[in-house]
Amino acid sequence: MAHPNLHAKSSAKKFGGKPEDYIHLHNWLDETKGWFGDSLHRLNRHHSEGIFEMEQRFGTEFKNSDGKIVYTRYVGEQHVQEDCNGYIPSAKEWINNISKNERPIWMMKTIKLEFND
Numbered sequence: 001m002a003h004p005n006l007h008a009k010s011s012a013k014k015f016g017g018k019p020e021d022y023i024h025l026h027n028w029l030d031e032t033k034g035w036f037g038d039s040l041h042r043l044n045r046h047h048s049e050g051i052f053e054m055e056q057r058f059g060t061e062f063k064n065s066d067g068k069i070v071y072t073r074y075v076g077e078q079h080v081q082e083d084c085n086g087y088i089p090s091a092k093e094w095i096n097n098i099s100k101n102e103r104p105i106w107m108m109k110t111i112k113l114e115f116n117d
Contacts, residue, residue, distance in 0.1 A: 017064025043094040051076035
């Protein structure tokens, strides 16, 4: 699983600014790791509805430290795609697939994020 700090670095690379501009959003999406110790924590917020909930909670846009407007939804979409193998599922897809023996690859595979500091 990608750490919220890695997601924040990825956001800074993609949208500009610093990782600190994005960490609160990634921490919120991954807060559910405290409830589940595995990748299935994602069923709570890593879906299109969770991204819209994040947008309602934090606002539709914000200025990063470069002074650039960033859309909260785009950051959420980026995070979910990184954790769900390039895919943004719906909450219904999570529910429909959670008890299957063979789950879709987006449920189990994370895109590997690496950064050299």
